[in-house]
Amino acid sequence: MTPESPFYGDGRARAFMAAVGASGSWDWDIASDTLRVDPAFAELYGLGAEAAASVLPTSTFFKAIHSADRPRIRIAIAGILAGAEHFSKEFRVTAPDGSTLWVHGRGQLHLDANDEPLCFTGLFIDVTERKRTEERLRIAQSAGGVGTFEYIDGFATAAVSAEFCQLLGLQPATALPVNTINAVLAAGEPPLLPPPGSGMIADTLEGVFGVVRHDDGRHRWIARRGEVLREGSGYRLIGVIYDVTEAKDQEARLRELAETLEVRVQQEVAEHRQTEDALRQAQKMEAVGQLTGGIAHDFNNLLTVIIGNVDAAMRRMGDAADPRLRRSLENALKGAERAAALTQRLLAFSRRQPLAPKTIDVAHVLAGMSELLLRSIPETITVRIVAEPGIWAVEVDPHQLENVILNLAVNARDAMPAGGTLTVKAENIERREALSGDCPPGSYVAISVTDTGTGMSPETMAKVFDPFFTTKEVGKGTGLGLSMVYGFVKQSGGHIGIASTEGKGTTVCLYLARQAQGAVIELVSDDGAPEAGRADETILVVEDDEDVLAYTAGILRELGYRVIEADDGAAAIALLGREDLAISMLLTDVVMPRMSGRELADRAHILRPGLRVLFASGYPSDVMMRDGRLAPAVDLIAKPFTYAGLATKVRELLDQRTSTL
């Protein structure tokens, strides 16, 4: 073609070229190695209008091509000049104004009759706008995490975007075999794209698929959206995929929440009701405890008087008295003692009994109990008492421990109406794991009471120690039963365990913490002659109950002590203030109007530091106790007390004082 050719000069041709979006065209003559261009090409390259009409060197072709793209294009042109037929490249062109345009160059090699390369013609199309759109699409995909795909019916591959590959954990590619795409689906999922030759035609692209990412094996949920475009008898699928794992998980959690809501509400309500029941029981127990304590106080005062006076009457009766009278008095005393025991039980049940823990040898306690046990248990039952040699010392109230063991033994007896074997055993136990929440691992002395009786059902067992349910046991057997045992063990900082098999028997085991320090106290029996007092030992007795005061003072005087009486705290203080009075000991009631025994003792210690104080109480109340035990250095005698009991306690205290001085 020549410059005069209508192709380049004709206005209509130019208009046509512009209309198809061409930004220039060229004709590269291979034989003469020259280039002809149209005005649009000249304008694009900034060659000047006259260049369109002239013959240019072929090197002009590369002039405006961006330096980064130039080697690529040189290689492509070399291919054309050597016989490649098609030229189709995208590259950047730097326009005369300095701006960069993206251009798609498309060309064709023309051969002569001998198949020798003749010329190479083609045109540029400005694809800057498309490039920008592609860029926007690419950024939209990567920023939004959306991958695109296009699948044409019947093809084995689908056109995909880089983000599409990324979402499925595949190497970036522009086309992927459909089989490769479907291979990332989790087992049991329908294909993401119709497999080759399946004949499947999608109605919709709406769907969510579980996939196992190809690179890291993570399970994700992928949503597919898009359109099915019908084309003749076939179709095209154009759509997107994106990760919906988070939404899917949330949805699953919500569904689960909704499904379990009813059950959980029921559970919560049941739990709430249980807590309420427990609280109500606790409140009831607290009220019963307070009531019991109050009654115990008055009741013990009355019993002190009764027992004291019956006791005194018996002591003074002499050998010649009528034996029937003695028997009557003995019966009266027995009745009063049973009443005292009952108040003691009530206090134990409400965990308000004053405990006087001592460091003791359990084996010794058991040995001392054997006679009592044999007496309480019928002959149809074999009693075995086993104490491991070298039992550790424990700190516990020995009298209450005896009560508890006896209580358990009686329970065991009741469980064996047809006879059997009762075993009371003490052994050392090292626990590596906690016995219960409030009983840490460590060394324990375990005292177990085992029977071969009827045993208990799991339901009964679950309730038997629960202090809120044991009230059901009231009135049965020994009265307050296991709840008293439980109360004592807990109050002593121990633990209690139970094992039972229906028809086989029951074992109740008390765990008492090993007491490493402190010498074991030899328990002295209460038998023997009461120890007398001396006239130089003056005891100040304070008691608001007139009868009790008279009884107490009477015993002390009988024992040989000098006694000063006061009927309330104020009077006692006045007496203590008198320096001319030598007072060896203050014996005071605890619960008194206006000034309590505790308060009196405190004020007495200010007046007379080192003064020995003995409290007497049927219900010592919280002022005397710390954590359910008597405060250290507090000496207490429980009402009702007997002549011998008071004699021993007073003597013990006075002697103790002397020896420490």
Add this chain to the structure above:
Amino acid sequence: MTLDTVVLGELERDALTEIVNIGVSRAASNLRKMIGDQVSLSVPSIDVLSQHRAARLIGEREDSDLVAVRQDFSGPFAGRALLIFPESNSLELARAVTGDTLTGADLLEMETEALTETGNVILNSCLATMANMLKRSLTMTIPEILRGDSATLFEVKDDTASNGLVLFLYIDFAVRKRDIRGYIAMILDLPSLETIKALLGEFIERVVGNDA
């Protein structure tokens, strides 16, 4: 990172694509002479893959059995060239090459011959162009026909003999508006590929000169 980015640089890939493009153009031109002017071949896309991956790639893409024309070549670089079609395409190709003049038994009889001839034209054009453009000469064996699945064609069933690389070219055939597609694969050992890489470097130096 894929094997091809390790082995060939971007410009080297462009250069190789261009060189094969010339070969494919020549092949199309030759085919036109054989069967009229109905044949055109697309610009190939290039990958360098392991033999295993190449087998898997074709296996994933093509469900049916394959038929291939094989030619071995030797020279500064040596290897084996394969022109691969889906088996279902091969009769169609034979029909196109024979100008739809044959039917039935005659066509079946002609199939092998048509395939061998087509393969010879295309593979020869590609290899000769490569040798020519890289300024070296190659010797080629007579073409033969192979049938089987992709593993058979790439000889990956026997694991010991399959650690070569495959220069993988994908081209579309448009034969008289028939859907015929095919693949050109060149199985090379690593030293041969290194040689080709060096020769491509020389070619680029010649063509691009100062612009590189």
